[in-house]
Amino acid sequence: MLSLRRRLVLAHLGAVVVIVSGAALAGWWQLSRAVNGQLDAALLSLAETEAGMLAESRGAVHVHESVRSSAQPSLARLDRLVQVIDAQGKVLARSANLGTATLPARPALLRRMAPGLPVFETLPDTNDEPLRMVTLATRIDGNPGAVQVAGSLDDINRLMQAAALLFAGMAAALLTTVGFAGAALTRGTFKAIDGIVGQARRIGETSLGERLPHPGTGDEIGHLADTLNAMLDRLEHAFDTQRRFTADASHELRSPLSRLRTEIEVTLRRPRAASDYVDALRSCLDEVQRLTVLVEELLMLARLDAGEADGPAATTDAATLAADCIRRALPAAKEKDVAILLEGAQPAAMQIGYAAATLILSNLVENAVKFAPPSSVIVVAVVLHGATVALSVTDQGPGVDPAELPFLFERFYRGAGARASLPGMGLGLALAQAVAQAHGGQIAAENGAGGGARFTLTFPVVQ
Numbered sequence: 001m002l003s004l005r006r007r008l009v010l011a012h013l014g015a016v017v018v019i020v021s022g023a024a025l026a027g028w029w030q031l032s033r034a035v036n037g038q039l040d041a042a043l044l045s046l047a048e049t050e051a052g053m054l055a056e057s058r059g060a061v062h063v064h065e066s067v068r069s070s071a072q073p074s075l076a077r078l079d080r081l082v083q084v085i086d087a088q089g090k091v092l093a094r095s096a097n098l099g100t101a102t103l104p105a106r107p108a109l110l111r112r113m114a115p116g117l118p119v120f121e122t123l124p125d126t127n128d129e130p131l132r133m134v135t136l137a138t139r140i141d142g143n144p145g146a147v148q149v150a151g152s153l154d155d156i157n158r159l160m161q162a163a164a165l166l167f168a169g170m171a172a173a174l175l176t177t178v179g180f181a182g183a184a185l186t187r188g189t190f191k192a193i194d195g196i197v198g199q200a201r202r203i204g205e206t207s208l209g210e211r212l213p214h215p216g217t218g219d220e221i222g223h224l225a226d227t228l229n230a231m232l233d234r235l236e237h238a239f240d241t242q243r244r245f246t247a248d249a250s251h252e253l254r255s256p257l258s259r260l261r262t263e264i265e266v267t268l269r270r271p272r273a274a275s276d277y278v279d280a281l282r283s284c285l286d287e288v289q290r291l292t293v294l295v296e297e298l299l300m301l302a303r304l305d306a307g308e309a310d311g312p313a314a315t316t317d318a319a320t321l322a323a324d325c326i327r328r329a330l331p332a333a334k335e336k337d338v339a340i341l342l343e344g345a346q347p348a349a350m351q352i353g354y355a356a357a358t359l360i361l362s363n364l365v366e367n368a369v370k371f372a373p374p375s376s377v378i379v380v381a382v383v384l385h386g387a388t389v390a391l392s393v394t395d396q397g398p399g400v401d402p403a404e405l406p407f408l409f410e411r412f413y414r415g416a417g418a419r420a421s422l423p424g425m426g427l428g429l430a431l432a433q434a435v436a437q438a439h440g441g442q443i444a445a446e447n448g449a450g451g452g453a454r455f456t457l458t459f460p461v462v463q
Helices: 004-056 107-112 154-202 220-268 274-305 318-335 354-371 402-407 416-421 428-438
Strands: 080-086 091-094 118-123 131-140 143-152 339-343 377-385 388-394 442-447 453-460
Touching: 004 080, 004 118, 004 131, 004 143, 004 154, 080 131, 107 118, 154 220, 220 274, 274 428, 318 339, 318 354, 318 377, 318 388, 354 377, 354 388, 354 428, 354 453, 402 442, 428 442
Parallel strands: 339 377
Antiparallel strands: 080 091, 080 143, 118 131, 131 143, 377 388, 388 453, 442 453
């Protein structure tokens, strides 16, 4: 099978052959029409002149030829043969250059004659060379007759042969030039593509940092290289995220498993009282519960990454959701002497199921309670903005380091302050953001003007 490069060259050359051949044939045909038209016009003009003179003359019929003299010669009849015939085809007069020969006057030609209408014929083998002849009906001494004027086609045929050779030579030169130019252009184009393909084959999982060579142009090849390099950027970022996610998940799973193993090994080293075993089992149960939550969150993130989130068939009222999430967080808030207020609870239907919406907003409210200082206030606001509804959670805690804001929703990411002082696995915000985006929503984080952090969940409203 021919390669794409060869197919492009052949297709390009074929198109050029068709266009150039068509143009050459059209030019040759137009030239042929022009020169033959000029000959026909000259023959007809002479026939009309001769017929007019015959109509005015009386007596013997003769061809009106120039009288020989020493004056400047007339070139009007040098290659013209003139003959006068009657209605039956009998030759009445002929020009001197015809000698004893006659121009053909076949019965079919005589039947075609009509007054004032010329009849043109091509005589290919008359008088050893091709002739073009016009027969013009006229009246001679009141009787029907005709004037025949013929001219040689030899010069015209030689001219057309020379034109054919000229057009063929020009077409061949043009085809050769265009063919070489097309092959060179295709070779240059595919050289850049070959470089891109070769580099793409060398790039693997361990060398995603490499990029495809750019031809340095802004054409389609340059655009292709830019697009593929942008795709490699995304793949590299995805692989880095996956590696980091795997490493962090392994670390988070290893820690409770290590604690479980240590707790069990210490408990089994010597006989203990029943209460000691109960305490050990309760400690192990806490670790198992922590592992269960972690595994469930990881499974949910995996389903979201695979596009297996539940479709947005159900709707949830934003005001009801906010009130329920506040009620769930009140016991933990009371332990820290933190108040939770609900503001602007406007009813608005969101295109998300209740369970998924509760997971998102509860995570934001629980985080606010976790970081809020004692005797502070957390404000949960529901505000309708046209076709969207915003649920914001604002606390009076220490806020978020501006340098950490872009990374808050990455999996297993925890700020330095949070990691040092408060428990957690760093999956809550990542999971909440993933669920929100899977249902058409978005979570944004910022620091409040008066201190503290504000997390805003935005969803389109069902009309």
